[in-house]
Amino acid sequence: MKNETRLIETAPGIRLSVEVAGAIDAPLLILMHGWPELGHSWRHQVGPLARAGYRVAVPDMRGYGGSSKPDRIEAYTTDTMADDMAAIARALGAVRWAAVGHDWGAPVAWRCALRFPEQVAAIFSLSNTHGVVPRGDYASKADAVYPDRFFYVRYFQEIGPAEAELEADPRAALKQIFFALSGDAPQGEWTKIRPRDSLLLPGLIEPPAGPLSFMSEADLDFYAAHYGAGGFFGPLSWYRNNPTNARDALAYGDQRVTQPAGFLCGSKEILLTMVPDGLDQMRGACDRLLSETILPGAGHWIQQERPTEVTEALLGFLKAAAF
Numbered sequence: 001m002k003n004e005t006r007l008i009e010t011a012p013g014i015r016l017s018v019e020v021a022g023a024i025d026a027p028l029l030i031l032m033h034g035w036p037e038l039g040h041s042w043r044h045q046v047g048p049l050a051r052a053g054y055r056v057a058v059p060d061m062r063g064y065g066g067s068s069k070p071d072r073i074e075a076y077t078t079d080t081m082a083d084d085m086a087a088i089a090r091a092l093g094a095v096r097w098a099a100v101g102h103d104w105g106a107p108v109a110w111r112c113a114l115r116f117p118e119q120v121a122a123i124f125s126l127s128n129t130h131g132v133v134p135r136g137d138y139a140s141k142a143d144a145v146y147p148d149r150f151f152y153v154r155y156f157q158e159i160g161p162a163e164a165e166l167e168a169d170p171r172a173a174l175k176q177i178f179f180a181l182s183g184d185a186p187q188g189e190w191t192k193i194r195p196r197d198s199l200l201l202p203g204l205i206e207p208p209a210g211p212l213s214f215m216s217e218a219d220l221d222f223y224a225a226h227y228g229a230g231g232f233f234g235p236l237s238w239y240r241n242n243p244t245n246a247r248d249a250l251a252y253g254d255q256r257v258t259q260p261a262g263f264l265c266g267s268k269e270i271l272l273t274m275v276p277d278g279l280d281q282m283r284g285a286c287d288r289l290l291s292e293t294i295l296p297g298a299g300h301w302i303q304q305e306r307p308t309e310v311t312e313a314l315l316g317f318l319k320a321a322a323f
Contacts, residue, residue, distance in 0.1 A: 003046065005066075008059075010087035011080075017066030018088055019058040022050035027121075027323055028094035030085050031058045034103020034127070035235050036166075036174060037301075038065040040222055041102065044307030045314070052315055057088055061105065063234020065226045073159075076237040078245045082111040086119065095119065098323050100314065102126035102303060104238050107245075113259050114252045122321040124262040124314055126302050127271055130255075131281025150198040152190075156239040165199050166232045171224035178215060179207035183268045183299035190270045214305040255285060260321035262291040264313050266298025266305065291317045 003021040010016050019039055029049060031042045039058040049056045060067040062084055063076060070076070085108065089097045099120050101109030106128030113123040142154050156162050166173045177200075180189045185205055194203040211217045249255060263282060265272065272278060283289055293313050295306050303310045 003050075006091075007066075008088050008091045010062075010084040010091075014062065014068045014070070014084070016059045016062065016068065016084060016088065018060075019046065020056070020092065021046050021058075022055035023053075024055065024093075026050075026053055026055040028055045028057060028089060028092060028097040029100055029318075030088060030097060031056065032081075032085065032099070032101035032105030032108050033058075033061060033064070034101075034105045035238060036177060036223075036227065036232070037103070038223060038226055040065075040219065041301070041304055043219075045303060045311050048311045049314070054318075055092070055094075057092060059084070059088060060226075061108075063230075063237060065230065069230055069234040071233070073237045073240045074244070076234065077241045077248065078107055078111045079115065079248050081108040082115045085109075085112050086116050089119065096121045098122040098124065098318065098321075100124045100126075101128070103128060103300070106130075110257065113257050113261070114255060117258065120259060122260045122262075122318065122323045123257060124264070124317055126263075126310070127265045127269055127300060129263060129271070129275065129278035129282040130257060130261070130285050131275075131278060146196075149196055150194045150203060151196075152200060153239055153242070155198075155200060156236050159233070159240075162200065162236055163232045165201060167227075170227040170232075171220065173201060174223050174227065175207050175212065175220055176201055176204050178220075178301060179212055180204040181270060181300035182212065182214065183266055183297050183305055184213055185299065187268055188270075188273065191274065214301060257286045258288070260288045260290050260317075260323070261286045262293075262313075262317035262321075263289070264291070264293040264295070264302065264310060266300065266302050267294050267296045268299045269294075269302075270300055290320045 007015045033041045039060045042058050099109035099112040106125040110130045113120045298305050
């Protein structure tokens with residue numbers, strides 16, 4: 001089973017670089033990565049999933065890596081990303097498929113389940129729970145929770161400052177971000193209290209010398225090369241559509257997910273701290289939540305930190321979902 005990389009047109013002028021593995025007639029899984037990653041974040045899962053009998057499609061999401069990078073913020077909404085995933089499925093000839101997402105890829109996967117209920121047979125989320133999006137202005141809510149302290153989402157809203165900081169040395173920036181959100185860093189490192197007007201990186205713990213425990217130097221070089229070439233505007237613009245995404249979510253009514261669903265994260269997952277009722281929201285919003293797994297000691301980059309356990313959990317869910 002030889003992997004191939006295809007450029008798939010998902011919208012006029014938009015092409016996504018998609019790694020495809022597995023038999024052509026096998027059930028399709030689309031694996032969606034988050035920020036600041038690439039399809040490469042699923043490198044440990046692709047082979048085992050294909051050998052288990054699935055066709056696996058792993059895109060560099062819109063704005064990332066080898067994929068198109070529109071220069072308009074509004075090109076990066078969650079509905080738009082979901083449409084990209086459905087277009088990949090059509091290009092690969094899949095009528096039914098399973099959506100698997102991590103970090104920002106998880107809201108896209110959840111949205112795929114809502115937007116394409118007849119196509120998406122199952123949804124598996126890593127790190128990001130599903131819940132009804134609250135009404136109201138996102139910026140005001142962020143100010144209410146983090147009134148006088150740094151909050152990375154607010155920092156990312158203005159075009160320019162975050163790009164300049166992260167693009168000054170993409171490799172060093174990525175290594176620091178990857179370490180700070182991993183299970184190897186102190187709990188709560190990402191959201192520790194610091195001045196509201198801080199930059200992102202100076203407030204984070206310095207990573208150790210040498211390779212990270214869950215990422216080789218070659219893998220970090222791979223990430224850095226892509227971000228050095230493509231920049232951070234597209235990836236950061238995902239955050240700049242929060243108000244639009246919240247408004248769009250209202251079109252899906254109660255946003256109940258009726259397909260079989262599964263969830264997995266690490267016990268040191270920062271999103272569980274940031275959304276303390278996230279698990280309860282997800283349980284209430286999913287009709288068929290078949291699995292809920294929390295891996296002790298693991299951080300945010302769960303499929304890279306605990307690759308074997310993630311693959312086994314995903315395969316177990318897919319079996320339970322009869323997909």
